[in-house]
Amino acid sequence: MSSRSKKQMEICIIFSIIVLSLFSSNNSVKFVNAFDFAFPEIPFLNFNFKIGGDTSNSEPESSSKDYSISDKIDTFDSVSDEDATSGNDEGPTNKFSLADELNNDGYSDDKIVRDMPYYESLPFPSNLVKESGYDTADEQKQEDNESTGFKQLYSMVPVTLPLIADYNDIPSSLLTASDVAPGKIIPNQYIVVLKDDDTNISEFISDISGRVELQGVELLQIYENVLKGLAIKVPNDKVIEAIERLPMVDHVENDVMTQAFAQTLPTGINRIDADMSSTKSGNGAGSVEVDVAVIDSGIDLKHSDLNVYHQKSFVSSSSSGGYSSLFKTSTPPTANDDNGHGTHVAGIIGAKDNSIGSVGVVPGAKLWAIKVLDSKGAGPLSTVIKGIDYVTSYANQIEVANLSLGCECKSSAFDTAINNAVKAGIVFVVAGGNAGKDARTFSPANNPNVLAVSAIADSDGKCGGKGPSTGYGNDDTLASFSNYGSVIDFAAPGAKIFSTYKGNGYATMSGTSMASPHVAGAAALYMASHPDASLTEVRSGLMSQASLSGTSCDGNGHGYFTGDKDNSKEPLLYVRNN
Numbered sequence: 001m002s003s004r005s006k007k008q009m010e011i012c013i014i015f016s017i018i019v020l021s022l023f024s025s026n027n028s029v030k031f032v033n034a035f036d037f038a039f040p041e042i043p044f045l046n047f048n049f050k051i052g053g054d055t056s057n058s059e060p061e062s063s064s065k066d067y068s069i070s071d072k073i074d075t076f077d078s079v080s081d082e083d084a085t086s087g088n089d090e091g092p093t094n095k096f097s098l099a100d101e102l103n104n105d106g107y108s109d110d111k112i113v114r115d116m117p118y119y120e121s122l123p124f125p126s127n128l129v130k131e132s133g134y135d136t137a138d139e140q141k142q143e144d145n146e147s148t149g150f151k152q153l154y155s156m157v158p159v160t161l162p163l164i165a166d167y168n169d170i171p172s173s174l175l176t177a178s179d180v181a182p183g184k185i186i187p188n189q190y191i192v193v194l195k196d197d198d199t200n201i202s203e204f205i206s207d208i209s210g211r212v213e214l215q216g217v218e219l220l221q222i223y224e225n226v227l228k229g230l231a232i233k234v235p236n237d238k239v240i241e242a243i244e245r246l247p248m249v250d251h252v253e254n255d256v257m258t259q260a261f262a263q264t265l266p267t268g269i270n271r272i273d274a275d276m277s278s279t280k281s282g283n284g285a286g287s288v289e290v291d292v293a294v295i296d297s298g299i300d301l302k303h304s305d306l307n308v309y310h311q312k313s314f315v316s317s318s319s320s321g322g323y324s325s326l327f328k329t330s331t332p333p334t335a336n337d338d339n340g341h342g343t344h345v346a347g348i349i350g351a352k353d354n355s356i357g358s359v360g361v362v363p364g365a366k367l368w369a370i371k372v373l374d375s376k377g378a379g380p381l382s383t384v385i386k387g388i389d390y391v392t393s394y395a396n397q398i399e400v401a402n403l404s405l406g407c408e409c410k411s412s413a414f415d416t417a418i419n420n421a422v423k424a425g426i427v428f429v430v431a432g433g434n435a436g437k438d439a440r441t442f443s444p445a446n447n448p449n450v451l452a453v454s455a456i457a458d459s460d461g462k463c464g465g466k467g468p469s470t471g472y473g474n475d476d477t478l479a480s481f482s483n484y485g486s487v488i489d490f491a492a493p494g495a496k497i498f499s500t501y502k503g504n505g506y507a508t509m510s511g512t513s514m515a516s517p518h519v520a521g522a523a524a525l526y527m528a529s530h531p532d533a534s535l536t537e538v539r540s541g542l543m544s545q546a547s548l549s550g551t552s553c554d555g556n557g558h559g560y561f562t563g564d565k566d567n568s569k570e571p572l573l574y575v576r577n578n
Contacts, residue, residue, distance in 0.1 A: 182259035182378070183407040189220070189255035190240050191382050191413045193229040199248040201230060212242045221382050225392040225424075226417035231255060231382035251412065258384055258407040260297065260341045260377040261431040261513040290528040291366040292349055292520060293401040293426075295387040296342030298335040298371035300502045305357040306346055309366035310394075311335035314386055315374050335371035340502040342369065344509050345404050347500030348517035349524070357506055358499050361521025362528070368398060373405065381411055388417045395424035399527040402520035403430040403450075404513035409443050422449045427527065427538050429453065429520035431512035433483035446487050451523065451539060455482040455494025455515035463553035470495040472510060482512055489539065490546065492518035 180186050194204060201222060208214070216235035223229045229250075234240050244252045291309065298315075299308050313333040337343045350365035351358040372387040373379050384405065391401055401421070418428055428450040433442040445452040457479045459467035467475035472495040478484065479495045494515030501507035519542070526541045527533055533541065 180257040182257050183409045185254045185256055186380055188235065189231070189233045189380060189382070191221075191229060191231050191253050191255055191385070191411075192243060193227055193250045193252070193413055193416070194248055195250045196228060199228070201228075204230075204246075204248055207248070208243060208246060211246065212239055214239075220380075221386045223385060223389045223417070225389045226385070226420040227389075227413060229413065231380070231386075253411060253413055255380045255382045256407055256409050256411070257378060258381050258405050258409075260339075260373060260405045261434050261511050261516075288350075288362045288365050288525065288528050290362060290400070290524045291368060291398045292362070292524045293368040293370050293391045293398050294342055294346045294349065294517075295370045295372055295384065295391065295401055295403050296337075296345055296405065297339035297373035297375075297377055298337035298342045299346045299367060299369035300343040300500065300504060301334065301336045301369065303343060303347075303500055303504050305351045305354070305500050306343070307350065307352065307364050307367055308346075308369055311369040311371075312390060313371040314383055314390075315371050315379065333371075335369035337369075337371070337502045338375040339373060339377045340507065341373070341377050341404070341509075341513065342371070343502050344497075344499045344507060345402060345513060345517045347506075348497060348514060349402060349521040351500055360499075361518055362524045365521070365524055368394075381407065381409070381414060385413060385417045388421050392421040392424050392426065395421070395426050398426055399531070400427045400429065400520050400524045402517050403428060403444055404511075404516045406431060406433060406442055406444055408433070408435065408437075408441050410441075410446070411443055414443055415447050418444055418447055419449050422535055427451065427523050427535050429516050429523055431516040432488050434481040434511050434513075435483055436481055437483055438485040439483035439487050440485050442483060445483065448487075449535065451489045451519055451535075451542075452487055453494075453512060453516045453519045454484050454488045454491045455479040455510075455512045456491050457495040458493045459496065463547075470510075472496075479510070479512075481510070482515075490519050490542065491515070494518075 194201075201224075217239060218233040219230060220233055221231035223231075232240075232243075234243075240252060243249060298313065299306060299311070301308055301311060311334060313335040315333065346367050346369070347358050347360055349360050350362050350367055351360035353359050353363035368391070370387045370391060372383045384403070388401070391398055422428060428444070430444045430447075430450045430452050432439045432445045432452050432454045435442070439445040439452060439454070444450055455478070457470040457473040457475060457477055459470045459475045463476055465474060465476040469475065470479075472479045472481060478491070482491075482494065492515040494512055495510045496508050497510065497514040498506060498508045499514070522542055523538050526538055530537065530541065
C-alpha cells in the first residue's frame with residue numbers, strides 16, 4: 001500500500017471514529033473549529049450538523065457578511081488597442097508590491113482592511129452536494145452504497161440546507177453561467193428580492209425548504225446591504241414559480257449578462273487638466289487621501305504604479321486562486337486582475353504621481369479592487385449587485401465607486417442596489433456604453449442616481465480639433481462608439497487612453513470604460529476636499545467647472561467638442577479649477 005493510500009486510510013478511520021461518536025449524542029456539533037484536529041481546510045466543515053432530528057433551528061456561529069458570487073459580467077471598453085506594452089511581472093524592487101505584504105489569508109496586516117479568517121468562511125455551494133455525498137432535498141437522501149472513501153463516510157451524516165450565514169466566498173468557477181451575450185437572459189438564473197420587512201434570509205430558506213423541492217437549486221448570491229434578497233439557479237420553471245408565490249417575496253427577475261464597456265502623461269489626463277489639480281488635494285508626495293472602489297475584473301495587485309488598499313474577489317479562476325478540488329486544501333480567491341480591464345480603469349483613476357509609467361486623475365488614491373468580472377471581462381448582473389452590496393458595507397470609508405460595465409437592459413434590483421449605496425454616501429460613476437446609441441436603454445447609465453459618462457476622441461490633450469484622428473473619429477469629437485443622450489451627465493476622453501495594465505505593464509485602450517474613470521477620479525478629487533459632499537453636490541461641483549457647449553478653446557484643455565449626436569450637449573469634464 002502506498003504512503004498516500006495509508007494517509008487516506010488513516011484519515012478515513014479518524015473521521016469514522018468522529019462520526020460514530022456523534023451518533024452517540026444528540027448534541028449539535030460545530031465544525032468551524034475542525035482545525036483543532038489538524039484537518040486540512042475542507043470546504044464543508046463550516047456548518048452546524050446535527051445527527052438525527054431537525055437542524056432548521058440551529059443558529060450560525062459566524063456573523064460574516066462576505067457571501068460570494070456567481071461568475072460572469074462584461075465591461076465597456078470597445079477595444080484593447082494593440083500598442084500595449086508589457087512590464088516586469090515582479091515590478092521594480094523599490095516600489096510597493098502588495099503581494100509582498102500579503103499573509104496567508106490574502107490580506108495585508110497594515111494596508112488591507114481585513115475580512116474574517118478564511119477558515120471561518122469556507123463555502124458549501126449546493127452544486128458540490130453530490131460530490132461530497134450530501135443531498136439538500138427535504139428527504140436528505142443518502143448517497144448510493146457504491147460510494148467509497150470520503151464520499152461514503154460523509155453520506156452517513158444527514159444535513160439540511162445550511163443556514164444562510166454559513167454561505168461564504170462561493171467560488172464562481174463552480175457556479176458557472178453559460179456563455180451568454182451581453183444583455184441577454186442567463187437561463188434558469190434569477191434574482192429574488194424579498195419584501196422590506198422583518199423576514200431574514202435564513203427564515204426565507206427555512207420557509208421555502210418546506211414548500212419547494214430544492215433538489216438541484218444552487219444558491220449563488222446573498223444580498224444584505226443594498227437590498228434584501230438572493231440570486232439562485234434553478235433546474236426548472238416550476239421551482240421559481242413556487243418561490244415567486246411565497247408571501248415574503250417582493251418580485252423575481254431574470255439574471256442577465258453584463259459586460260465591461262473596455263511617466264507619460266495620458267492625453268485624457270492632460271485634456272481635463274487633472275495634472276494641475278491633484279496637488280490641491282494631494283499630500284505633495286504624489287497621493288490623495290481618498291478611497292475609490294473599482295468594481296471590475298480586479299486590479300493587478302503587484303503593480304508598482306497603483307496603491308491597492310483593499311481587495312475582494314467574487315470570482316474564482318486559475319490566476320486569482322480558488323478551489324482545485326473539494327478535498328484539497330485551497331486558498332481564497334484574490335482580486336488579482338486576469339483580464340487587464342480593471343487595472344487599466346484603476347490607473348486612470350489613481351496611478352501614482354511618480355517618475356514611472358502613467359499618472360491618474362487622483363494620484364495614489366486608495367484603490368479597492370472588487371473583482372466581479374472573469375478573465376473574459378464578463379459575468380452575471382447578480383455578481384455585480386453582490387459587488388455593490390459588499391462595497392456598501394464599507395460606505396464609511398469609500399467615497400466613490402466606478403462601474404465601467406453594464407448591459408442594454410433594465411433591472412429593478414440593479415437600480416435598488418445602486419440607489420441604496422448612494423443613500424449610504426457612495427458616489428457612483430458609470431460608463432455610458434459603446435453601442436453608438438441612446439444610453440437610455442443601457443443600465444446602469446439610465447439610473448438617475450449615478451454620474452453617467454460618454455466618451456470623446458482626443459489625441460493631443462488639447463482642445464481645438466488639431467490633433468490626428470484616433471481611429472474613433474477626428475480629434476475633439478464624440479467617439480464613434482460612444483453612447484449619448486439625456487441620461488449622460490458628462491463626457492470625458494475615452495479613445496486611445498494610456499494607463500496601467502496587468503502584468504505590471506501599461507497599455508492603451510478605448511471605450512466609455514476609459515471615460516468613466518476620468519470622472520470617477522475627478523469626483524474623488526472633489527470629495528477629498530469636500531468629504532461630506534452628496535451626489536448632487538459632487539455633480540454640481542464638477543458641472544461648475546466643465547466645458548459647456550459653445551465654450552471657446554483656450555488653447556489647452558478648456559473647450560468643447562463637436563460631433564454630438566443629439567441636443568443634450570453633455571458637459572465635457574474639466575477639473576483644473578475644481
